[in-house]
Amino acid sequence: MLDLTLLNAPVLRPEGWSDAPLSIGGGLLGGSAGKVVDLSGFEILPGIVDAHGDGFERHMAPRRGALRERASGVQACAAELAACGITTAALAQFWSWEGGMRGPEFAEEVFAAVTEVAPTVPIDLRLQLRLETHFLDGFAGAEEAIARWGISYAVFNDHLPHRRLAEGRKPPRLTGQALKSGRSPEAHLALMMGLHDRGDEVPAALDGLCARLAARGVTMGSHDDRTAEGRAEWRARGVRVSEFPETVAAAQAARDAGEFIVLGAPNVVRGASHAGNVSALELVGMGLCDALASDYHYPAPARAAWRCVELGMLDEIAAWKLVSEGPARLLGLSDRGRIEDGLRADLVIREQATRRIVATIAGGRVAYMSGDVAGRFIA
Incomplete structure (x- = not known):
């Protein structure tokens, strides 16, 4: 040292x-x-604290099915993180029905590789598990993985296109997503329909799972909140982080309840959401942000902090807190x-x-x- x-x-x-x-x-x-x-x-x-980033995927699987050098991928990821000023990183890995790089099998490989490499690199590598809310058959495995790998941060996502499924229509990009999962388009659609049809079982299953994770001290977040009502449902389960809220109403609901709000640093750099949701810049300007996360691009946090200064939205002290002190508090890390x-x-x-x-x-x-x-x- x-x-x-x-x-x-x-x-x-x-x-x-x-x-x-x-x-x-x-x-x-x-x-x-x-x-x-x-x-x-x-x-x-x-040093920058990154509360949510999945840019490691291109190191872990640079070409689908071509390489399985997971430990080498983590080492390369740690080097990239360091070059971007990130000293603590929560690597956000899916545990999802979507399969492929988002499926449980790949997740276990990621968790094992990070656990192997983390003690050998200066960067503090941590794990975040992103669980799909309707993947009911995967809940037990996810909970076991959280305990076995010492994962302290879990986030809930829902990527099912419910409206189209309810209307009996095929989702967009079905063939491409099916190929990534290793399924035929027909099998992938049937899986999604089955998950959608079990929607009534999801709330009670989430209630139980969140209660057990909270008892273990796991920090929990909801991803892509759209409404104040939806945020209130997560709050009732002890889920106190709102990751990438898609509307002002959802972000304001989190702020009014004293909850953490995480926004995407690439959104700030771009000046707009690539998915057409509320701009992270707008939310930062309204004081509705506690942490800027790399999301999919590790250089983005440092650039986003300076972008807030360039635009006169924040002074440099407040802007840098969004990539250092803010995310550290979110992760419960009072030592950095x-x-x-x-x-x-x-x-x-x-x-x-x-x-x-x-x-x-x-x-x-x-x-x-x-x-x-x-x-x-x-x-």
Whole structure:
């Protein structure tokens, strides 16, 4: 682990930018002076905490059916996370009737690979299980996996096209989705119809499952909330995180109840939802955001935070909290997300002239370093 003092670089502390030196020792912030590193021309920010990201999929399965190097994929993912300034990452893996990369078999491979690799990399890799609400036959397996792999964050999704199924119409993109699942289009449609027809069983099954997960201390979230009423139903089950709400009404309901709101950083960078839902920028401007997550693009959190500053929506302190302190609190991690003595030494070093991330320190270890800044550390 590093034992050093960083000089001549502005440091983004909770109270604002500070020119005071920053020391690292024993994996924590603060402590003895150690080796002195001159970081003139650079600035230091808290490491990014990513509460929800599935960008790891392209590393785990770069081409369907071609490679099964899961551990190597996790290592590559950790390197990408570090290059993007992410020091803690919740890898969001489906447990779904959709099969393929979203099915339980693939999920178990992901969980095993992350568990194997996590102790060997500086980045704190965590798991999130995304459970499809109508996958009733998969509930027991999901619950067992959560316990066995020590998963502390579960999110509920519903990707069934209920309206079309109720009307007896084929969903869009049926053939492509069926091929990804390894089923024929006919078999895939029959499966969806069967799941849709069991809708009356879902609420009671979710009530029981959520009660058991809450008793274990698992953080729970609902994905793509559309209405205040829907958010209230999840709240009654102890589900206190609203991930990517699709409307102002749903997000406002979560805020009024003091619940966490997670928005997609790519949505902020784009300036609009790719699915035509409410803009994350609009919600950020209304104060309806606690955390910006990478979603499907790991470079997005750092870029989104700065985008909020560029547009004059937030100052840099408030904007960076959306990718550091906010998601850390959501995940129950009080030891990170801020630059304060005694906390984990999770830092992003950014070039002042370009705002390019040039180094990432995670838990007091170098996770990423590129370019001229490396010479400062090894001189």
